Amino acid sequence: MRKKILLVDDIKEFRALLKIVLSGSYDVVTAEDGKKALDMIENGLNPDVIVTDLLMPGMDGYQLISKIKSKKTWSKIPIIVLSNVDTPAEKQRLTRNQKINTFLNKPFNTREFNEGLKKTLDTVFENTN
Numbered sequence: 001m002r003k004k005i006l007l008v009d010d011i012k013e014f015r016a017l018l019k020i021v022l023s024g025s026y027d028v029v030t031a032e033d034g035k036k037a038l039d040m041i042e043n044g045l046n047p048d049v050i051v052t053d054l055l056m057p058g059m060d061g062y063q064l065i066s067k068i069k070s071k072k073t074w075s076k077i078p079i080i081v082l083s084n085v086d087t088p089a090e091k092q093r094l095t096r097n098q099k100i101n102t103f104l105n106k107p108f109n110t111r112e113f114n115e116g117l118k119k120t121l122d123t124v125f126e127n128t129n
Contacts, residue, residue: 002025003048003049004027004028004048004049005029005047005048005051006029006031006037006040006045006050007022007028007030007051008032008033008036008037008050008053008056008061008064009030009032009056010032010033010053010056010057012032015030015032018051021110021113029045033057033058033059034052034056034058034060034061034063034064034067035058037050037064038059038067041068047077048078048121049077049078049080049101049120049121050064050068050078051080051117052064052079052080052081052082053081054081054083054085055085061083065079065081069099078101078102078120079099080100080101080102080104081094081102081104082105082106083103083104083105083106084105091103101123102119102120
């Protein structure tokens with residue numbers, strides 16, 4: 001069964017490009033901001049992983065991560081941050097405090113992204129079996 005990815009980014013072209021890259025191996029659903037992503041989850045979308053940017057208008061990635069991790073039924077959804085916010089302190093804060101699974105930098109290379117995604121999914125689903 002194919003894993004479902006919820007991709008959250010405010011840049012339409014970026015969402016479209018990443019969806020093309022991932023659609024060969026995964027089912028990809030996209031949202032333009034954290035509010036839309038949260039609405040989708042509240043309405044029954046059950047992603048295997050969320051890939052989100054941090055800096056978006058409306059509800060940003062920080063707020064989305066906080067809301068996902070604060071609700072028991074959603075808190076186990078793995079989260080990959082894909083952002084150009086690139087300071088060691090920020091990466092550490094997000095990984096430790098917000099309990100994100102992986103932090104990848106924009107711009108990214110496809111191989112690195114696919115490896116991070118596979119590692120995250122393998123680790124999470126290995127721990128549930």
